[in-house]
């Protein structure tokens with residue numbers, strides 16, 4: 001199913017086509033494609049090239065997938081159970097060079113995940129990120145040390161059948177994608193003052 005952006009200005013096809021479904025197919029992701037997704041993340045930019053991202057990859061059927069699934073809140077468990085890959089991004093909170101707090105670790109990890117979303121679109125795969133998971137459970141189940149913070153979980157896979165979703169989720173799945181207008185978001189002069197460009 002396609003849900004392209006209703007963009008007002010031309011954008012590249014991957015950004016236009018990417019969206020976050022909940023109906024995943026019960027079909028594995030090829031190993032070479034999983035590798036490409038993580039390679040795309042590896043090459044994303046980060047403050048002073050710290051590369052603060054660490055990933056925990058679960059492949060359906062393995063114990064990491066089970067543990068990642070276990071960290072999800074009930075809402076996400078309702079749909080993410082079909083996803084062949086679950087991926088948790090864990091941020092390194094301090095700079096390696098001097099141990100000082102890296103205020104950009106979450107920003108950089110989000111950016112790495114964004115690169116994965118576009119690489120997935122490029123490969124005909126779909127991603128759905130989740131903030132609805134237990135940081136405490138993840139920390140415990142994966143023995144994540146101090147100084148590292150689980151930030152988000154991503155479901156990755158092929159598109160499935162929206163009829164497999166509970167009714168409320170199916171409605172959301174079929175709804176059009178909404179965005180704020182650029183004029184609400186782009187300021188100049190001072191914060192809140194719309195840019196004359198939009």
Ligand SMILES: Cc1cc2nc3c(=O)[nH]c(=O)nc-3n(C[C@H](O)[C@H](O)[C@H](O)COP(=O)(O)O)c2cc1C
Pocket residue numbers: 018019020021076128129130131132133152177
């Ligand atoms: C950091 C983050 C956390 C999210 N958490 C959840 C979540 O817990 N459950 C869920 O169903 N969707 C979650 N989403 C998906 C968003 O709702 C979705 O990206 C947004 O509605 C825009 O839709 P689109 O990605 O299809 O354009 C999350 C997305 C992001 C980036």
